[in-house]
Amino acid sequence: MSQPSWSEVEYLYYWPENERLQIVVAAQRYETVYTMPGLKNVESLTDKMAYATLKLKEVQIQRPTVAESVEGLKQLIGLGHLRAAYNLTITLLNNYGQGVGKAGQPTRNTFETFEFWSCRFQLMMALKLHSELLEELAAFETLDAPDTYFQYYPALLQQGYIGSIIPFNLRMIHAEAPRFSPDPIESIKRCCALEEITKQVIDQMTIESRSENQIKLWKQRLEAVKLMKARCWYTMKEFHQCITVYQELLSKATDDKRARLLQLLLRISVVIGDEKLVEKFSREITVQNSGSQNFYLHKGIKDSFYGNYAKAINNFQNAQKTSGGLSNPTVVNNEAICQLYNGKVEDARSHLLSFSAVPTEPIMLNVNTISQLISTSKDNAKQQFLLNIVNK
Amino acid sequence: MATTEGTKDQLLALKVMRMSRPTFNEFASTMGVDPADPFASGIEKAMSGVNGCDSMELPVGSYLMAPTSIDNIYLGETFTFYIVVLNESEQICSDISVKVDLQTQTQRITLQSKLGDTQSELLPSRSLGQMVMHEIKETGQHILVCSVSYITNDGEKMFFRKFFKFPVNKPIDVRTKFYNAEDNLNTDVYLEAQIQNLCTSSIVLEKVQMEPSEAYTCQEIKPSQSSDEFGNVYLPPKTVRQYLFCLSPSTPDNALTHYRGVSAIGKLDMQWRSAMGERGRLQTSSLQRMAPGYGDIRLSVEQIPGIIPLLKPFVIVCKLYNCCERSLDLILSLDGSLQPDVVFCSTSGQHLGQLSPGKSVQFSLNAFATSAGLQHISGIRITDTFLRRTYEHDEIAQIFVN
Numbered sequence: 142m143s144q145p146s147w148s149e150v151e152y153l154y155y156w157p158e159n160e161r162l163q164i165v166v167a168a169q170r171y172e173t174v175y176t177m178p179g180l181k182n183v184e185s186l187t188d189k190m191a192y193a194t195l196k197l198k199e200v201q202i203q204r205p206t207v208a209e210s211v212e213g214l215k216q217l218i219g220l221g222h223l224r225a226a227y228n229l230t231i232t233l234l235n236n237y238g239q240g241v242g243k244a245g246q247p248t249r250n251t252f253e254t255f256e257f258w259s260c261r262f263q264l265m266m267a268l269k270l271h272s273e274l275l276e277e278l279a280a281f282e283t284l285d286a287p288d289t290y291f292q293y294y295p296a297l298l299q300q301g302y303i304g305s306i307i308p309f310n311l312r313m314i315h316a317e318a319p320r321f322s323p324d325p326i327e328s329i330k331r332c333c334a335l336e337e338i339t340k341q342v343i344d345q346m347t348i349e350s351r352s353e354n355q356i357k358l359w360k361q362r363l364e365a366v367k368l369m370k371a372r373c374w375y376t377m378k379e380f381h382q383c384i385t386v387y388q389e390l391l392s393k394a395t396d397d398k399r400a401r402l403l404q405l406l407l408r409i410s411v412v413i414g415d416e417k418l419v420e421k422f423s424r425e426i427t428v429q430n431s432g433s434q435n436f437y438l439h440k441g442i443k444d445s446f447y448g449n450y451a452k453a454i455n456n457f458q459n460a461q462k463t464s465g466g467l468s469n470p471t472v473v474n475n476e477a478i479c480q481l482y483n484g485k486v487e488d489a490r491s492h493l494l495s496f497s498a499v500p501t502e503p504i505m506l507n508v509n510t511i512s513q514l515i516s517t518s519k520d521n522a523k524q525q526f527l528l529n530i531v532n533k
Numbered sequence: 534m535a536t537t538e539g540t541k542d543q544l545l546a547l548k549v550m551r552m553s554r555p556t557f558n559e560f561a562s563t564m565g566v567d568p569a570d571p572f573a574s575g576i577e578k579a580m581s582g583v584n585g586c587d588s589m590e591l592p593v594g595s596y597l598m599a600p601t602s603i604d605n606i607y608l609g610e611t612f613t614f615y616i617v618v619l620n621e622s623e624q625i626c627s628d629i630s631v632k633v634d635l636q637t638q639t640q641r642i643t644l645q646s647k648l649g650d651t652q653s654e655l656l657p658s659r660s661l662g663q664m665v666m667h668e669i670k671e672t673g674q675h676i677l678v679c680s681v682s683y684i685t686n687d688g689e690k691m692f693f694r695k696f697f698k699f700p701v702n703k704p705i706d707v708r709t710k711f712y713n714a715e716d717n718l719n720t721d722v723y724l725e726a727q728i729q730n731l732c733t734s735s736i737v738l739e740k741v742q743m744e745p746s747e748a749y750t751c752q753e754i755k756p757s758q759s760s761d762e763f764g765n766v767y768l769p770p771k772t773v774r775q776y777l778f779c780l781s782p783s784t785p786d787n788a789l790t791h792y793r794g795v796s797a798i799g800k801l802d803m804q805w806r807s808a809m810g811e812r813g814r815l816q817t818s819s820l821q822r823m824a825p826g827y828g829d830i831r832l833s834v835e836q837i838p839g840i841i842p843l844l845k846p847f848v849i850v851c852k853l854y855n856c857c858e859r860s861l862d863l864i865l866s867l868d869g870s871l872q873p874d875v876v877f878c879s880t881s882g883q884h885l886g887q888l889s890p891g892k893s894v895q896f897s898l899n900a901f902a903t904s905a906g907l908q909h910i911s912g913i914r915i916t917d918t919f920l921r922r923t924y925e926h927d928e929i930a931q932i933f934v935n
Contacts, residue, residue, distance in 0.1 A: 153569050211571065218575040221582070260572045266564040267576050267589070310573050313565030361568050368590045369565045375592040378735070381767065383592075401588075408557055408593055410764075414737045414806040418764040438595065445555065445597060446810035470585050471595050478555050478597040484664040486615065501585030503558045503596035510599040514550050515660045517621045 147301060152355040154304035155342055158290070165287040171295060175286030176250055178258060179243030182273040183231050186224040209233060211253070214260050223264055230261035244280045250288060252306055259311040266314060271321035278318055284311075309362055313369060320373050329377075332370040339363045364390060380413050400426070400435055407439055411446045419446055437463065441475055450483040470501050478507065486515050538694040544622035545629070545655070547681055547695050552613040552664065553604045554809035555597040564589045605733060607704035608672050609815040610807075616679060617662035618648065620655045624686040627654040632680045633665060638673040655683075672701050704732050704813055707801060711822050722749075722822065724778045726801055730768040736805045736813070738766040741776050745799035746819070749780040768805075798822050829857040830915060832926045835895065837910075840933045846878060846901045849910060849930065853896070855888045861917045862887050865896060868912035871927060874904040874934075877912070885915075902934040 165171070194200055204225050207213035209232055217226040234240055234257050238248050258281075265274040284307055287293045291302035316331035343359050367386055374383035384406060391402050403426045410418035423443050430436040437460035444453035457476035461469065473496050481489035490511045493504055500508075562580055566573045566589060581587045586594050606612055616633060620626055631648035634641055648663050655661055669675075677697040684690055705728055712723040724743065730736050745751040754777040766774055780798060801817040836850035855861050863885040867877045878899035885894050902908055911927035 215571060215575065218572055218579060221579040223576065223579055256571070259570070263564060263570075263572055263576050267562045267580050269561050308567075308570060310565065310567040310570040313567065317563075317565060358569055365565045365567060365590065372563055372590070372592045378769075404595065405591060405593070408595060411810060412557065412593065412808055413735070413764075413767065414808050414810055415764040415767065416737070416739060416806060416810075419810075421764075442595070442597075448554075448810065448812075474585075475595070475597045478599060481599055481615075482552060482555065482664075484615070484662070486617065486662055487660070499582060501596075502583050503585050503594065503598060506558075506601075507596075507599050510601055514548055514615070515617060515619065515662070517546075517619055517658050 151302075151304065152346070152351065152358070153309070154291070154302075154306070155346070155359075156290070156305035156307075157338065157341055157345070158292070159285050161285060162287045162290050162292060166292060171293060173288070174247035174250070175288045176281060177243070177245050177247055178239055178250075178254075178277065178280040179246065179248070180231060180234055180240045181244060181276045182270070183235075183241055185228045185231065186268070188224055209236065211256060211260075214257075223267055227261065227264040227268060230257055230264065233257045234261070244277070250306070255306050255308060255311065259308040259314075262311060262314045266317075271318070274314075275318055275322055278315055281311075281315060284315055313365060316366070317369050317373065320376050325373065325377050328373040329370065332366060332373060336363065336366050336370065339366055375409070380409055384409060384418075396429075400429055403429065404435060404439060407442060411442060416446075419443060436460075438472060438475075441472075441479070445475075445479060445482075450479040453479040454483065468498065470496060470498070470504055474501075474504050474507060481511060486511060490515065536696045538696070543691060543693050544620065544624065544626055544685060545681060545683055545691075545693075546619045546621050547631075547679055547693075548617050548619065549677065549679065549695075549697055550615045550617075551600060551603055551606075552615055553600050553606075554811045555599060556809055558585075558594040558596040558598050560584055560586070560589070560592060560594060562589065563592065566590060603699070606669060606699065606701055607732060607813060608669055608701055609704060609813040610811060611666055611668050613664065613666045614677075615662055615664050616646070616648070617660050618655065618681060619660045620657050623657050625654060625656055626683045626685060628682075628684040629653045629655055629661065630682045631661075634678040634680075635667060636676040636678055637671045639671060642667070669701055672703055675699055675701055702731065704736070705729060705803065705805075705815065706731055707803075707817055709801075709820055711798075720782050722780045722798070723754075724780060724798065724820070726776045726778070727773050728768075728776065728803065729773045730770055732807065733770055734808060735767060735769045736807045737764070738768055738774065738803065738805050740802070740804040742802045743778045743780075743799055744802055744816075745780055745783075746797045748783060748796060749798060750783050751799065752779045752781075753777070754779055765806075795821050795823055828924070829917070829922075830854060830861065830863075830924055831856050832913065832915070832929060834930045837930050837932065840935060841902055843905055843934055844901055844903065846899055847932075849898045849900065851896055851898065851913075851929070852893050853885070853888070853915065854893045855890050858890050860887055860889050860919070862919050863894070864916045864918060866914040866916065867898070868914055871911040872909060874906075875900050875902050875908050875910060875932075902932065905934045908932050908934055 188204065191201070191204070204222055205220065207216045209229065214226050214229055217229060234254070237251070237254050237257065239254055262274060262278065289305055289307050291297045291304055291306055312335055316335045317328055319325055319327035319331065339359065339362055343356060343363065346356050346359060367390055371383045371386040374386065387402055387406055391399060394402055403422055407419065407422040407426060410422055423439060426435065426439045437456045441453045441456035441460060444450070444456060454476055457472050457479065460472045473492065477489045477492040480492060490508065493508050493511070496504060562584065564573070564576070566577050568574065577589045580589055584594070585596060616631070618629060618631060629648070631646055633644045633646045635644055644665050644667055646663065646665065648661055653661065675698070678694060680692070680694045682690065682692045708727040710725040712725065726741070728738065728741065743751045743753065768774055797819045798821065800819055804812070804814045806812055831854045833852050834849065835852050836848070838847050841847050853863065865883045865885055867879065867881040869877050878901065883896070885896060888894055908931065909928045910930045910932065913926040913929060915924045915926065916922070
C-alpha cells in the first residue's frame with residue numbers, strides 16, 4: 142500500500158491563508174511554537190465488554206495487538222475496539238513527546254501528531270469523554286495560529302506543501318465541543334466561522350476549475366458542518382433554528398438523504414409538540430415514501446404523538462413486513478413500546494427479547510426499564526438476554 | 534415518593550409507573566464526519582451497532598423510550614400510570630383486590646380499577662397490571678393511595694397500602710385587561726389576554742378561544758401571518774403571548790343598564806401540547822368586567838352627517854338614557870360659546886319630559902357651521918329639575934366642514 146503523492150491529497154488540506162500567517166511569513170519568523178498540546182487524561186479505559194463476558198461466562202476475551210501507528214489505530218477502529226484505540230492514542234502521543242505535562246510547552250508538532258490528536262478527539266466524542274475533550278482541546282486555542290499551516294515550516298514549504306495541517310475533522314470537533322460546556326452558544330459561533338471558510342474554499346476551487354470530485358468532497362464537508370450547527374441548536378433547545386438549518390439542507394438533498402432529513406424533521410416536531418409541523422412533515426414524507434418501510438415508520442410515530450398506540454402498533458407491524466420480518470431494531474423496539482403504552486407490558490417485554498440480532502443500546506435500556514416494572518428478583522429473562530448478547 | 538403501610542412480609546408487591554409520553558432516544562455520541570478522514574467513517578460504523586443508527590450526525594433517534602424519570606405534571610393534563618401487582622413468592626395468591634384512590638387538597642376520588650376482581654388468582658412470578666388515566670383538575674399535593682388485599686395459600690387474609698405523593702402545579706398564568714372602545718358611537722370592549730408559560734419546559738399553544746357570555750359576541754383579532762407553515766404558537770418557559778378579542782354587545786342598545794357594574798364577559802378556553810404531544814386543557818372561570826361609570830345619564834349620538842357643506846344647516850339626532858335608579862325631569866339647554874364655528878339653530882331650554890329609570894328619550898338639534906375644517910359639537914347641557922343638577926356634554930361628536 143503506497144502513500145499517495147502530495148498532488149493527490151493537496152485539496153484535502155486546502156485552506157486560505159490568514160493575516161497571522163502572512164505577517165509571520167513576511168517577517169520570516171519561524172521559531173515560535175504557538176500550538177502546544179499535551180495529554181491530560183492518561184488513564185487507560187477498561188474493556189467493559191471483556192469484563193462483563195468474564196463475569197457472565199467466565200471466558201476471557203483477547204483484544205488483538207497492533208502496531209503503534211496510524212495503521213494500528215485504523216485496525217482497532219475497524220474491529221470496533223474503540224477503547225483500545227483510545228488507549229493507543231495515549232501511547233502514541235507519549236512516544237511523540239506530547240504526553241502529560243506537555244500542554245503549554247513548546248514541542249514538535251508534525252503531520253502525524255495532528256493526526257493522532259484528531260483520532261483521539263474523535264474517539265473521545267464517541268466515548269462521551271466530553272469534559273476531558275474540552276480540557277485537551279484548550280491548547281489548540283482558535284486553530285488559526287501560524288504553525289497550523291504547512292507554509293510555516295520552510296522545509297515543508299520547499300517540498301510544495303501548502304494549506305492547513307489540521308485535519309478537517311479536528312476542526313469540526315473543535316467547533317462542536319463547546320456544546321458540552323457551560324457556554325454552548327460558542328459552538329454556534331465556531332460553526333458559523335467554519336461554514337464561512339468552507340464556503341470560501343468551495344468558491345475558490347470553483348474559480349480554479351478544480352475537478353468535480355474535489356469540489357464534491359468539500360461540499361460534503363460543508364454539509365457535515367451544517368448538520369453540526371443544527372445539532373448545536375438542538376442541544377440548546379432552539380428547535381426552530383435547528384429546523385431552519387435542516388430545511389436548508391433539504392432543499393439541496395438527494396432523494397435518500399431527503400427521506401432521512403424529513404424523518405428527522407418529523408421527530409423534532411414531535412419533540413416540540415407542534416401538531417401543525419407534525420402534519421406538515423408527515424405530508425411531505427407520505428409524498429416521498431409511499432409503500433416503503435419509512436412510510437409505515439413515520440405513520441407509527443405520528444400515531445404515538447396523538448396517543449393512538451393501538452394504531453401505531455398496526456403501522457409498525459406493517460413496517461416490519463416491508464423489511465422482511467423481525468430484523469429492523471427501530472421498528473421492533475417501537476412496536477414493543479406502543480404495546481407497553483397500550484397496557485400490554487408482558488407482550489412489550491417479550492417482543493423486545495425476541496429481537497434476533499445483537500440488540501442496540503436503546504433496546505437494552507428499554508428491556509431494563511420494563512423489567513424493573515414486572516420482574517421479580519428471581520427473574521431469569523433479563524440474565525438470559527444479556528448472555529445471548531455476549532454470545533454474539 | 535412511595536411509602537408502604539402494612540405489617541408483616543408481603544407475598545405480593547405493588548409498583549406504579551407514571552406513563553408520561555415516550556421520548557425519543559437522544560444521542561450522546563455524536564460527531565461531524567468528514568468523508569475523507571482516515572478514522573471518522575470507521576468510528577461511525579463501530580458506533581452504529583451501539584446507537585442503533587448508522588449516522589453519528591443526528592441529535593435525536595427514532596427509538597421510542599419507556600419512561601425512566603418522573604416529570605412534573607400540571608393542572609389540565611391527564612395523569613396516566615400503569616399499576617401492577619407482582620407475586621414475588623412461591624405460592625399462589627387468590628382473591629386479589631386492588632383499590633386505587635387519588636387524594637387531593639379537597640377530595641378523595643376513587644379511580645377505576647379492573648384489578649378489583651375477587652375471583653382472580655396470581656401464580657408465582659406472574660403479574661396483574663392495568664393502565665389508569667385521570668384528568669387532573671386541581672393543583673397542590675396529590676397522593677395516589679393503592680390498597681391491595683389478597684388471600685394466601687394457607688387462607689390467611691393479607692392487606693397492604695402504598696402511597697405515592699406528587700405535586701401538581703399551574704401550567705399557565707392568565708392575565709386579562711379590558712379596553713373600552715366606548716365613545717358615543719361604539720360599545721365594543723376589547724379583551725387582552727396575556728398567557729404565560731409557567732412550566733419548566735416549552736409548550737405549544739394550539740387553541741386559545743374566548744367563549745363569550747350571552748351578552749356578547751366575540752371575534753379574535755389575529756395577526757396577519759398565520760399560515761400553517763410556521764406551526765403553532767411556541768412558548769418557552771416564562772414567555773408570554775398576548776391575544777386580543779373584540780367583544781360586541783349582543784343585545785340592543787336600550788338595555789344599556791345590563792352593562793352597569795360588574796358583568797360576566799365570558800370564559801377563556803386554552804388547549805396546548807407539551808413535548809411528545811402530551812395534551813393539556815384549561816378553562817378560566819367567568820371573566821368579570823367592571824363597566825365604566827356613566828353617571829346618571831348617558832348621551833349617545835344616533836345620527837350625524839360626516840361631511841357638511843359650509844353654512845348649510847344639518848341635523849344631529851341624540852338619545853339620552855337614564856342610567857340611574859330614579860326618575861329624571863330633563864331640560865335641554867345649549868351653550869353656543871364653546872364652539873364659535875358651529876351655531877345652534879334649535880331653541881335652548883326645551884323640556885324633554887320625565888324619564889323613568891332604564892328609559893331613553895330622543896331629541897334633535899339643528900346647527901350650521903361657519904368655518905371649514907374639523908369641528909366639535911359641544912355645549913349640550915341637560916338639567917334635571919328634580920334635583921336641580923346640570924349634566925354637561927361637550928365634544929360629543931366631530932364633523933368635517935368643507
